[in-house]
Amino acid sequence: MALSFLPAGVSADDTPCATIQEVEARGVLRWGADAEGGAPYVFPDPRNPKRYIGFEVDIARALAGRLGVRPQMVQNSWDGLVSALDRGSFDIVLNGLEITPEHLGQIAMSRPYYAYTQQIVVRKGDGSMRRVEDLKGLRVGVLSASVAQRILEGMGGVDVRVYPGNVETCRDLKNKRIDASLMDLPIALHYAKPDPALDFAGKPFAVGYYGVGVRKKDTKLLEAVDRAIAALLASGELKRIYLKWGLWDADQERRLRRYSPVEPPKEGNVSTLREWRTFLPLLLEGAVVTVEISFLSMALAIALGLALALAKLFGVTPVRWASTAYIEVFRGTPLLIQLYMIYYGLPNLGIRLSSFEAAVMGLGLNYAAYEAENYRAGIQAIPEGQMEAALSLGMTRWQALRRVVLPQAVRIVIPPISNDFIALFKDSSLVSVITMVELTKVYGMLATTTYDYMGLGLMTAAIYLALSYPASLAAKFIERKLRYDFD
Amino acid sequence: MISIENLSKSFRHHEVLDNISLKQDKAEVIVVIGPSGCGKTTLLRCLNQLETFDEGKVTIGDITICARHGHLSRADRDKQLVLRSRVGMVFQSFNLFPHMTAVENIIEAPVTVKEMSQAMAVKRALDLLNKVGLEDKADFYPSQLSGGQQQRVAIARALAMEPEVMLFDEPTSALDPELKEDVLRVMRALANEGMTMLVVTHEMSFARDMADRMVFMEKGRILEEGPADVMFRSPKHERTREFLKTILPKKSFKAGNGKPGDSRQATFEDLLSGGDG
Ligand SMILES: Nc1ncnc2c1ncn2[C@@H]1O[C@H](COP(=O)(O)OP(=O)(O)O)[C@@H](O)[C@H]1O
Ligand SMILES: [Mg+2]
Numbered sequence A: 001m002a003l004s005f006l007p008a009g010v011s012a013d014d015t016p017c018a019t020i021q022e023v024e025a026r027g028v029l030r031w032g033a034d035a036e037g038g039a040p041y042v043f044p045d046p047r048n049p050k051r052y053i054g055f056e057v058d059i060a061r062a063l064a065g066r067l068g069v070r071p072q073m074v075q076n077s078w079d080g081l082v083s084a085l086d087r088g089s090f091d092i093v094l095n096g097l098e099i100t101p102e103h104l105g106q107i108a109m110s111r112p113y114y115a116y117t118q119q120i121v122v123r124k125g126d127g128s129m130r131r132v133e134d135l136k137g138l139r140v141g142v143l144s145a146s147v148a149q150r151i152l153e154g155m156g157g158v159d160v161r162v163y164p165g166n167v168e169t170c171r172d173l174k175n176k177r178i179d180a181s182l183m184d185l186p187i188a189l190h191y192a193k194p195d196p197a198l199d200f201a202g203k204p205f206a207v208g209y210y211g212v213g214v215r216k217k218d219t220k221l222l223e224a225v226d227r228a229i230a231a232l233l234a235s236g237e238l239k240r241i242y243l244k245w246g247l248w249d250a251d252q253e254r255r256l257r258r259y260s261p262v263e264p265p266k267e268g269n270v271s272t273l274r275e276w277r278t279f280l281p282l283l284l285e286g287a288v289v290t291v292e293i294s295f296l297s298m299a300l301a302i303a304l305g306l307a308l309a310l311a312k313l314f315g316v317t318p319v320r321w322a323s324t325a326y327i328e329v330f331r332g333t334p335l336l337i338q339l340y341m342i343y344y345g346l347p348n349l350g351i352r353l354s355s356f357e358a359a360v361m362g363l364g365l366n367y368a369a370y371e372a373e374n375y376r377a378g379i380q381a382i383p384e385g386q387m388e389a390a391l392s393l394g395m396t397r398w399q400a401l402r403r404v405v406l407p408q409a410v411r412i413v414i415p416p417i418s419n420d421f422i423a424l425f426k427d428s429s430l431v432s433v434i435t436m437v438e439l440t441k442v443y444g445m446l447a448t449t450t451y452d453y454m455g456l457g458l459m460t461a462a463i464y465l466a467l468s469y470p471a472s473l474a475a476k477f478i479e480r481k482l483r484y485d486f487d
Numbered sequence B: 001m002i003s004i005e006n007l008s009k010s011f012r013h014h015e016v017l018d019n020i021s022l023k024q025d026k027a028e029v030i031v032v033i034g035p036s037g038c039g040k041t042t043l044l045r046c047l048n049q050l051e052t053f054d055e056g057k058v059t060i061g062d063i064t065i066c067a068r069h070g071h072l073s074r075a076d077r078d079k080q081l082v083l084r085s086r087v088g089m090v091f092q093s094f095n096l097f098p099h100m101t102a103v104e105n106i107i108e109a110p111v112t113v114k115e116m117s118q119a120m121a122v123k124r125a126l127d128l129l130n131k132v133g134l135e136d137k138a139d140f141y142p143s144q145l146s147g148g149q150q151q152r153v154a155i156a157r158a159l160a161m162e163p164e165v166m167l168f169d170e171p172t173s174a175l176d177p178e179l180k181e182d183v184l185r186v187m188r189a190l191a192n193e194g195m196t197m198l199v200v201t202h203e204m205s206f207a208r209d210m211a212d213r214m215v216f217m218e219k220g221r222i223l224e225e226g227p228a229d230v231m232f233r234s235p236k237h238e239r240t241r242e243f244l245k246t247i248l249p250k251k252s253f254k255a256g257n258g259k260p261g262d263s264r265q266a267t268f269e270d271l272l273s274g275g276d277g
Helices: A015-026 A055-067 A078-087 A101-106 A147-155 A166-174 A185-192 A219-235 A237-244 A250-257 A276-314 A317-332 A335-349 A355-380 A384-392 A397-434 A439-450 A453-484 B040-047 B074-086 B102-112 B118-131 B147-159 B177-192 B204-210 B228-233 B238-247 B250-258 B263-274
Strands: A028-033 A043-045 A048-053 A070-075 A108-123 A139-143 A159-163 A180-184 A198-214 B002-011 B014-024 B029-033 B055-060 B063-067 B087-090 B165-169 B196-200 B213-218 B221-226
Touching (some): A015 A028, A055 A219, A055 A237, A078 A101, A078 A439, A101 A108, A108 A147, A147 A180, A166 A335, A185 A198, A276 A317, A276 A355, B014 B221, B029 B204, B040 B055, B063 B074, B102 B147
Parallel strands (some): B029 B196
């Protein structure tokens, strides 16, 4: 039965059938999904992390079975699933992809395999919120590029905090960095329901549908997938899978059967370059955040770095060791982990920083280690005789440092420090993992809704360049100016 | 003015100064000579507390610093700073601050250490520059000055702290011969004004004209000391004589060879007549 709908004798140049033929020939259906923080959809089995489990893993197996082939999961970040499908990285997307006009503008989507709803999640005992309107004026966490984000941003008046994953959202909710969270019901059932500190508020609302994404030209594959889903629904296989994962509800079957297809949008792709008047201001708002974070964290790095360098060079033994340890630890571990630990880890010790503070701290503390090494090299490049001449005049060690050694060292360290500033400026894009919406994050969010990675990318790159190039020119100018004095 | 008693200093296990004792009166000029590596620089650095010594006692003016087994008392450590500001030091390599002009170099310590007003410090700095013959170079950076000019600025810089004692560590040995004389002239003037000076130099004309006493060091000890003319004329040790021979001006040495007889006497006579004073 699985093969009954395959057309016979299609020619090789008959493009609509190319993929289904390939899938057939390969005997493998490659499906794209993101297993990172992907429970209960697709995620590594905690008991055997090499194996993926989740309700979509079961659906993929059943679907591939109907097509008479084996399923093979291809890991891809969720944000990029649709573009990766277009590029041909896999045959279908099966990963909580909502059937929306935006998605239908870019790819074709099958009939739904799951009807999801939105659920408000709050801290246990917080009964003030019942309906989505109650969220106005509150800080509400959502998953990046999710339907929940779109609903809240469309509603307005909500302080929307965008998270890279669901674990982080729940954690911040418990840490009181946010007042509520809005998420797809399966996610809420998996992450929030078992957590004694969290509670559901009000009824689920805003029904939406997950469908399988297929390239627009693969019409035959789409038909095959549609038929396979219908068969899984009719045979009760889907119901079994959802019951197994605790995702079944009374309305599910009715909703899946009564589904009426969403109309794809009339016009083709958005050209953000042509509509730059709309998009550029959004990007520039992100750029302001990037600039603020970069300058503040660099100021912190420059001040702390100097203190670390002086401690390492002139401190008593334990101070010297402490400084060396700091420098090695912060240089030897990834900035990303440091950001996670500062933002999500420190609250366990009672230190609760806002995401902006955590971003400045994280970048500043990390770059301080690099600046300390720059200063140390700069100070050591000043001949010993300079310090001795100053001491022999009766100056204290500190006076000698401040008046004689450091002013000369500064000239040496300006080039490496300005290089680091430009690097920090670009590294600042990492702070999106702790819910900061800066330039790169704005780019990512706009690109995943418009799919114009190229146009937006050019605009974003131009903004970065417009900001970093003057900085390097200024550094060169200062360097030349200072050198002119005595060389 | 300066009193050194049983001063010893080692770097690791290498004994660089071995039980040195020396007394110097106010306004006295002492010239220290000795082969390279004998500890002359280290001696000056110990006096100036740039180096802490292991054993012995150093008194300069009314400040005494005592070391036992390489340790100083806390009180003595505090005294090191005061002592440094009363002792001027002139280095072989000048060590001017390259990011400051001549006048800025000179006012730096009076302003930061003595908290003298900027205007006052500048006025005195210009007087000092005048004294070393560089009044027109006040706003020049060290890189714009010749070696001899830099060393004279360095002397002015040390004098700006009004030291009781001036230490010179081979102040002219890094200079071309034609530039040495400007520096030596400044040093002579300073000696004539009654400055207490301890000078490590191999400029024998300066020693002949200015030194009240000469000290010959070898291997961390003072081998011989006495009035300059006595040391030139009749050194007590054979080593002193040999060393003097190596550093006396070539010209006079050649002349000495021309005269048969007492070579020591001839050498000194040559120095007196044919030297470059
Ligand atoms: N900081 C130091 N560490 C180790 N050895 C040193 C140090 N400074 C000087 N010395 C040694 O001490 C000896 C005396 O040096 P120094 O006082 O500079 O001699 P001089 O000035 O008479 O040429 C030399 O053998 C030198 O190698
Ligand atoms: Mg020396």
